[in-house]
Amino acid sequence: LSFLYCVSRAANQVPELRQRIWKGEIIEYQNCPTSHTVALPDGTYCYCMLRSEKPFQEYLPEAVQAQEAAKRQQSLEDGTEEESLPLLFVSSLPWITYDGIVQPTPSPADSNPRITWGRYRREGTRAFLPVSLLCHHALVDGLHMARFYQNLEAELERWSG
Incomplete structure (x- = not known):
């Protein structure tokens, strides 16, 4: 949840x-919530x-409660197509580290960004965490993606500083 908050x-x-x-x-939203995957006991x-x-101290307890409620509800619905428009689709693959990943998209494609991260790996004293960002190229180009990664580094730096 900490990394999701930073993302x-x-x-x-x-x-x-x-x-x-x-x-x-x-259309542009003021702020986009995340819709992330939550693992269930049956796989x-x-x-x-x-x-x-909100500040992280308020976000975390609400996020824990929301995840527990999602586990009880076990829904794969994000609402109607219009209700899912503002969402950032987020997934994690904590079982693997990767250098690249291909994201599934619906046809016709939507324009929701998809953000995924995998298992970190250590090389000496440094830790590496794969993070991928898939976007609709009519809205986002390389400069915007670079800004996301720069922002993510800054958010993570706040945690480690």
């Missing part, structure tokens, strides 16, 4: 990651939606 805050600092294509128009998963505008 959400980093993404929300990039206006292009808050933009969506809806009915042929570009399946469900979705949980969280907002990260």
Whole structure:
């Protein structure tokens, strides 16, 4: 949940990651909540939606409660298509580390960013964590993606500083 908080805050600092294509128009949200996967005991998963505008001390207990509620509900629904528009789709793969990943997207494609991270690995005194970002290229280009990664580094630096 700590890393999810940093990812959400980093993404929300990039206006292009808050933009969506809806009915042929570009709309921009003030802040986009995350919809992340939560593992269930039987090996399946469900979705949980969280907002990260609050300070971490307020976010964490609410996030824990929301995840527990999501586990009880076991839903794979993000609501209607219009309700899912502002979401940042987030997944983690804590079982593997990777150098690249291909994300599944619906057809026709939506314009929600997808953020995934895997298992970290150590090399000497340094830790490396794979983080991928998939975006709709009509809204986001390399500069915007670089800003996300720079923001994520800054958010993580706040935790380690």
